[in-house]
Each structure stands twice: as C-alpha cells, then as structure tokens.
Amino acid sequence: xxxxxxxxxxxxxxxxxxxxxxxxxxxxxxxxxxxxxxxxxxxxxxxxxxxxxxxxxxxxxxxxxxxxxxxxxxxxxxxxxxxxxxxxxxxxxxxxxxxxxxxxxxxxxxxxxxxxxxxxxxxxxxxxxxxxxxxxxxxxxxxxxxxxxxxxxxxxxxxxxxxxxxxxxxxxxxxxxxxxxxxxxxxxxxxxxxxxxxxxxxxxxxxxxxxxxxxxxxxxxxxxxxxxxxxxxxxxxxxxxxxxxxxxxxxxxxxxxxxxxxxxxxxxxxxxxxxxxxxxxxxxxxxxxxxxxxxxxxxxxxxxxxxxxxxxxxxxxxxxxxxxxxxxxxxxxxxxxxxxxxxxxxxxxxxxxxxxxxxxxxxxxxxxxxxxxxxxxxxxxxxxxxxxxxxxxxxxxxxxxxxxxxxxxxxxxxxxxxxxxxxxxxxxxxxxxxxxxxxxxxxxxxxxxxxxxxxxxxxxxxxxxxxxxxxxxxxxxxxxxxx
Numbered sequence: 001x002x003x004x005x006x007x008x009x010x011x012x013x014x015x016x017x018x019x020x021x022x023x024x025x026x027x028x029x030x031x032x033x034x035x036x037x038x039x040x041x042x043x044x045x046x047x048x049x050x051x052x053x054x055x056x057x058x059x060x061x062x063x064x065x066x067x068x069x070x071x072x073x074x075x076x077x078x079x080x081x082x083x084x085x086x087x088x089x090x091x092x093x094x095x096x097x098x099x100x101x102x103x104x105x106x107x108x109x110x111x112x113x114x115x116x117x118x119x120x121x122x123x124x125x126x127x128x129x130x131x132x133x134x135x136x137x138x139x140x141x142x143x144x145x146x147x148x149x150x151x152x153x154x155x156x157x158x159x160x161x162x163x164x165x166x167x168x169x170x171x172x173x174x175x176x177x178x179x180x181x182x183x184x185x186x187x188x189x190x191x192x193x194x195x196x197x198x199x200x201x202x203x204x205x206x207x208x209x210x211x212x213x214x215x216x217x218x219x220x221x222x223x224x225x226x227x228x229x230x231x232x233x234x235x236x237x238x239x240x241x242x243x244x245x246x247x248x249x250x251x252x253x254x255x256x257x258x259x260x261x262x263x264x265x266x267x268x269x270x271x272x273x274x275x276x277x278x279x280x281x282x283x284x285x286x287x288x289x290x291x292x293x294x295x296x297x298x299x300x301x302x303x304x305x306x307x308x309x310x311x312x313x314x315x316x317x318x319x320x321x322x323x324x325x326x327x328x329x330x331x332x333x334x335x336x337x338x339x340x341x342x343x344x345x346x347x348x349x350x351x352x353x354x355x356x357x358x359x360x361x362x363x364x365x366x367x368x369x370x371x372x373x374x375x376x377x378x379x380x381x382x383x384x385x386x387x388x389x390x391x392x393x394x395x396x397x398x399x400x401x402x403x404x405x406x407x408x409x410x411x412x413x414x415x416x417x418x419x420x421x422x423x424x425x426x427x428x429x430x431x432x433x434x435x436x437x438x439x440x441x442x443x444x445x446x447x448x449x450x451x452x453x454x455x456x457x458x459x460x461x462x463x464x465x466x467x468x469x470x471x472x473x474x475x476x477x478x479x480x481x482x483x
Contacts, residue, residue: 001187001350002302002327029133030232031055031194035166038201039240044155046144050166053137054130058172061129065138066177067122069114070164070189071101073182074147074154079118082151083300084184084409091150091300093157099147103167107139117181122167140167149300150313156298158261158314159241160206163306164189168235171452178343183404185413186346187304189235192339193450196230200238207244209259209293211236211308230308232288232450234339237306239295251278254287260296261314269294269312269321272367276326279360283438284333285445292332294325305331305353322367323357330356338445339452346413347400347477348455351421352441354378358422375426378419382483385415398479401455423483424476428462428469436465 032055037048056062073082076098083091103122106112110125122140130136144165147154152163170177171190180188200208204224212228219225230236239259247266248257251274258270273294281287289308299313303324310328312321334352335342342349361369389396389412397406400416407413429437444453444461455477462469475481 001304001331002324029055029057031169031192032197033166033194033236034197035236036199036201037165039160039162039203039206041203041206044146044148044160046146046162046165048142048144048166050140050142051137052140052167052169053135054169055135056130056132059132061131063126063129065124065126066170066179067124067140067167068164068170068180068189068191069101069103069116069120069122069167070180070182071099071144071153072119074099074149074151075119076100078182080182080405081184082149082182086409087184087300092148093150093298094148097148097154099145099149099154101167102143102145103140104143105139105141108136109138116179120181121170121179142167150298151300152304152311158243159239159297161297161299161311162238162240163304163311164235165238166236169194178341180343181405183407185407185410186350186404186417187335187342188404189342190339190452191234192452193232193234196228196233196236198228198230198236198238200224200226200228202226202240203242205242206240207242207246207259209239209244209257209295209309211238211289211293211306213255213290230289233307234336235306237309237311239293239297239309239311241297249274252281252287254289255291256294257291258294258296263296263321265318268318269296269325272322272325273329275364276329276360277332279363280330280333280356283359284356284441285337285449287332288337288449289332292329294329303328305335307332307336319368323369326360327353327357330354330360333445337450338448340458341452341454342404344403345401345455346404346417347421348453348458350417351425352458354418354422355425358426371426375423378422379483382415382419382423385411385419386483400477400479420476420483424472428467428472431472432462432465432467432469436467437462440465 032053034051037046039046110127112124115121115123150156171192178190182188202224204222210228212230215227215229217226243261244259246259247270256274260266293309296312296314299311304311305328312324330353335349340348358374361367362371440462459473
C-alpha cells in the first residue's frame with residue numbers, strides 16, 4: 001500500500017528460516033474458494049456463499065480451520081478502528097459510518113463460532129480431522145454490510161470497494177493459524193495462495209474491475225452476472241462503479257486495464273501501468289496472472305494492492321497518480337506473488353516495492369524522478385522523523401521488525417516501513433553492484449513465488465550473491481544504525 005501522510009507526497013521476523021510453513025506452489029495441491037456474491041445497491045450490502053475446499057499441505061492433522069473476517073473491522077463496536085484519528089475526516093466523507101460481516105451459517109462441520117481479539121475470526125471445528133494430503137470442504141454463508149468510507153472495503157462517493165470481502169483462511173505457520181487484527185497502520189493481512197472461482201451478481205448499470213479473468217457474463221432481469229477465475233492467488237478483490245471508463249493494452253501476454261472515473265490523461269496512467277509491468281517482468285521474473293486491473297477509486301491513502309488488481313486513490317495530482325500506479329504494480333511481485341509476514345515485517349514488502357519503484361523510474365527518466373532525488377527525499381524524511389521523535393521521547397524505536405499494532409501512527413510507520421528500508425536497499429545495492437543486487441532479487445522471486453517468505457529468506461538470497469550482508473541488514477532491522 002502506498003501511504004500519503006500529508007498534502008505533499010512523502011517518498012518515502014520471521015517465525016522460521018526460509019519460507020514460513022506454507023503450501024506447495026503446485027496448482028493441484030492447493031485449497032479452492034468457490035464464492036458467489038450478490039451486491040444490493042439499496043442496502044449497500046453483499047450477500048454470499050463460500051464453498052471452501054481445504055487441502056492439508058502440512059505435516060500434521062488439523063481438526064479446526066480459522067478464517068479472518070476483515071469486514072468486522074468496520075463495526076461500530078470494533079476494538080481497532082480501521083483508520084486513525086488523523087485520517088478519519090478523509091475516510092468518512094459523509095460522517096462516521098459502520099458496517100460489518102455476519103456469518104449466517106457454516107455447513108459440513110461439527111461447530112463454529114466467532115472468536116478472535118476483535119470478533120475478527122471464524123473458528124470452524126471440523127466434523128472429522130483432515131490429514132496431510134487430504135481435503136475437506138466447508139460451506140459458509142455471510143452478509144457483508146458496507147460502511148460509507150474511502151477504504152479497502154466500503155462504499156465511496158463514486159465506487160464500491162470490495163477488498164477482503166469474504167472469510168479467508170488464516171495463514172498457517174509452525175505456531176498455528178495466524179489471526180490478523182485490523183490495525184489502522186499498514187496492511188494487516190497474511191494469507192496463502194489458493195485457486196478462486198468467483199460468481200458476481202451486480203446491477204446491470206455497474207462495471208466490475210476484478211482480480212480474476214472473466215470466463216462468462218450474462219444480463220438477466222437487469223442484473224449483470226459474471227464468473228471470474230484466478231489461480232494461485234493470495235486473495236481476490238473487486239471494485240464496482242457505474243461511472244467507470246476503461247482503456248486497455250496487452251503487454252507480455254497480460255491484458256492491462258485501467259478503470260478510471262476522473263483522469264485528465266488516462267492514456268498516460270495506462271502507459272505507466274504497462275511500462276512498469278513490462279520492466280518488473282524483465283527485471284524480477286514473469287508475472288503469473290493473465291490480467292491486471294488498475295482501478296481509480298475512493299481510497300484514504302495513495303493506493304492498495306491485491307493480486308491482479310490495484311486500487312489507486314482518485315483525486316491525486318498527475319505525478320502522484322503515476323508514482324502510486326508504479327508502486328502498487330511493484331507489489332504484484334512483492335506481496336501478491338512473493339508473500340511475507342506483513343503483520344510483523346511490513347518493511348519486507350513495502351521496502352522492496354518502494355525500491356523497485358525507484359529502479360523503474362531510474363530506468364525511465366522521462367518521468368522526472370531520479371534515484372538520487374528519491375533516496376535523498378527518503379533520507380530527509382527519515383531524519384526529520386528521527387529528530388521529531390527524539391525530542392518527544394526519551395528513546396526512539398527504529399527497529400523495523402515489529403507488530404503493526406506497535407506503531408504510534410502513519411508518520412512513524414511510513415518512515416520505518418518505507419523510507420528506512422529504501423535507504424537500506426540503496427546502500428546494499430551500492431555495496432553489491434547493480435548486477436548482483438538484481439540477480440539476488442531474481443533468485444528471491446524464483447524461490448518464493450506463490451509462497452510466504454521470511455525475512456531471513458530474503459537476507460539469505462542476498463547473502464547467496466557472495467556479499468557479507470548480514471551485518472548491514474541487522475544494523476538496520478535492529479535499529480542500530482544512525483542515518
């Protein structure tokens with residue numbers, strides 16, 4: 001996600017070594033979501049059913065499954081607000097508004113309950129344990145009520161954002177299922193790849209931008225019904241609007257579509273999406289999905305990434321819009337395809353996405369961004385943050401690996417998760433040289449595509465390039481270095 005902290009754009013743990021206890025990337029040995037949802041524009045709600053076929057790719061039997069219910073973060077009584085106080089006026093454009101997710105039934109199980117720190121977990125006790133390499137299916141019915149909010153999930157003035165709209169299986173590690181409280185700072189998500197079939201039923205007047213590729217579409221009684229398919233994806237998102245215009249172009253066999261509501265130069269935005277996908281394809285490894293939807297929508301921050309779909313906040317200046325598009329596209333590599341623990345190692349995907357954005361602009365100078373300017377901007381911002389926090393507190397916590405809930409706000413989070421790792425990666429690149437640095441990122445992508453990589457895995461990939469990098473990483477991550 002690209003954070004905006006002021007009117008000006010600020011340029012800004014693992015549990016085990018290697019991949020966290022994640023499933024194989026084979027498309028057969030994988031769980032499957034079969035989701036059907038219907039959007040009602042009058043009640044501003046989504047009703048749906050989810051047939052979830054769980055494939056046990058782990059070494060032990062499981063008698064329980066846990067699902068994150070991200071929609072419950074928007075309840076009136078939620079323990080954690082989905083946005084901080086400093087962003088509430090920007091998010092709640094019509095005054096505070098609330099939503100929530102109601103689970104109306106779970107079938108093919110012994111029992112189920114809503115649990116978690118903030119009613120954010122659906123715990124399902126299975127009728128029988130599922131053993132390694134076996135499958136079981138549970139059927140979940142739910143209703144998602146949407147708040148009026150410029151956020152990942154909600155009704156915006158011109159669109160409907162359906163990010164994190166369904167119960168999604170918690171990632172599983174050596175310590176068990178990872179429950180994800182919805183903190184205001186960062187992207188509090190962690191999930192493993194699965195195959196998706198999504199049936200969407202919306203009013204005929206709406207256009208849908210979705211993570212998957214449309215397989216079929218029909219109009220029945222004023223309703224548009226579309227089936228989407230997406231394989232080996234970490235999650236699935238949709239944005240609806242009756243105001244969308246669309247421009248599209250194919251690059252490297254991928255259909256890139258730009259959905260916009262108010263853009264004075266949509267061709268330039270599409271060009272940035274196409275060129276950045278092409279550059280990242282050539283530099284890190286091949287994009288694995290057949291489509292990419294870049295979607296202008298109401299959003300409280302600069303942008304937000306999902307597999308094969310990125311949300312780009314409307315109302316940005318042209319240069320900020322381009323920068324956000326490139327940053328969110330970089331997340332297709334560092335989050336969508338190569339996963340990480342965003343709850344405790346936010347720097348891992350945000351730092352790589354931000355530095356990949358730098359690399360794109362460095363190789364496309366016509367956009368006016370230079371490597372020197374971006375690094376100097378991040379350095380100034382970080383030093384200003386350190387100075388301010390040093391004056392306010394006896395001690396400044398500059399450690400990079402820590403829980404999202406520990407951040408005091410977006411200002412601290414942006415400097416620790418974006419600016420500091422960008423500076424770190426630039427120093428690392430200078431010490432290794434361009435070719436070795438890029439080769440190590442290629443190795444990281446190749447080894448951990450479709451998996452969840454630990455921070456140690458990333459460091460090991462750079463160490464494999466022949467450089468002594470552990471000291472550099474530890475000095476930054478543990479907060480020992482002065483910048």
